Amino acid sequence: MAEILFLGSSAPFQLPSFYCSCWTCQAARNNPKQHRTRASIALIGQETVLIDAGPDLEFQLERESIRKIQRIFITHWHFDHVWGLAALGEPSRIARWPRIEVYIPSQVAYHFDQELAYMKDRVKINPISPGDRFELPDASWEVVKTTHNPESVGYIIESSQRVAYLVDGIFPPSETLKRLKNIDLLILEATVDELLQKKGEKWDNFSLQQAIDCWKKIGSKECILTHLSCHSWNKGKLVAGFTESERLEVEAKNPGLKFAYDGMRLEI
Template identity: 25%
Template sequence: MKIILLGCGGSGGVPLLGGDDGHGAWGACDPAEPRNRRTRSSIVIQAADGQTILVDAGPDLRAQLLEHGIGRIDAVLLTHAHADHVMGLDELRIINRIMGKALPVYGTAQTLSDVTSRFEYAFRPPTLGFFRPALEAVIVEPGQVVHLAGLDVRLFSQDHKVMETLGLRIGSFGYSTDVVEMPDAGFDALAGVQDWVVGCFQRAPHPVHAHVEKAIDWACRLGAARTVLTHMGPDLDWAWMRQSLPEGVEPGYDGMVLESPQDGA
């Protein structure tokens, strides 16, 4: 199983819009380091047979799929309905044409209620030629193991303060974006993972996202062989993180590829 980090930035990406010259506000990030350039957080998970799950569909989705040569998506899983995780859903219209069918979109009842109200036209029956997206809402709940694109995906609840988000586990891989407090049930679901990608927005505590110290504490508790940080803001410079993070914890970057066994859930 191959996991590609399409994007590992926060809601504004890195750099943020603006800056002294209008070409971006980089914060503490060095503009000369290409791994500091971050699009909005999303991943694809590719099974051994080529079936592909897209986790979240942010506003950078078109460029991300082109950059990484992804023209097949068999299922979409939404962790929650914040704009930086769903506003690229319209781009899936071309994927509908390539695949020749509607795409199932999995999420909690609240998440799907939010996205179907924003993208009502995309959840109607498909049109001939797919002149608008064709998406099928499938409600899932934390605690379920769902079969997506040939993979058994274990779902668990995470606390994002302003809403619940979904974390996921497939085999020895776990993914936890947009979380500020991890419930015990989440740690139970992740027990034994070898590769864990987890959101970490900045150095100082944040009201709705984990910060560096908290992410490190979680990594120590979980004991994964490899913990990769994602959903990072302009406070987190690549070189600073490489120098400051403990062994076994590392920053992700757009285009990073992880290989992980897909058996078990």
């Protein structure tokens, strides 16, 4: 048994967003429970293993009283998924952690040497590819390709349940779909709430309805949506998508569907 903890649940920018006074941002300013920091999760058991390390990582670890990290699996080299790595060099040295095992898609592992070389002695870099599997103390892990950018991957975590984390990414490629049979919980992204896509435009992130359609096609019993509340211009207004009460309505209409929030925990 292990626990999944949502360290963050926002798209590339936090909710509230410093540049915005929309209704959803104002509501989040008035209620800290509605704050969202950059999306990532931790699997907590005998070890603490992260998927992604966004720019809010230090704050997230302190909020959740996480004092040590053994491993970090990276999904892709976009700033909202990796910039927390930069803050781990000196803390891991001073706290005398063993080297952190960091798993990075092989095509972009060179970024670590170029951008984070100063902390190279604090980590062990493991270049990974779709199909790789790791037997770890709390779960077995499998790397699967996602449809987001050339290197992007997701992870299937198997403990007492099979959980897939496919963030960021739109409808998965066929080789990944084959691995998603018998998934108990699917974690997808829903970066924008409204479908704002113009005809012929191709996006690398889901709208809410596209994410729900994808979940229904894959057919797991439960689905959690994260990487939420991205701002966009809608009918001349800058908006962060749905309010909390609109999200509750979507959950009520779709049994088995939940929106992630910062600090959400579940046993797997």
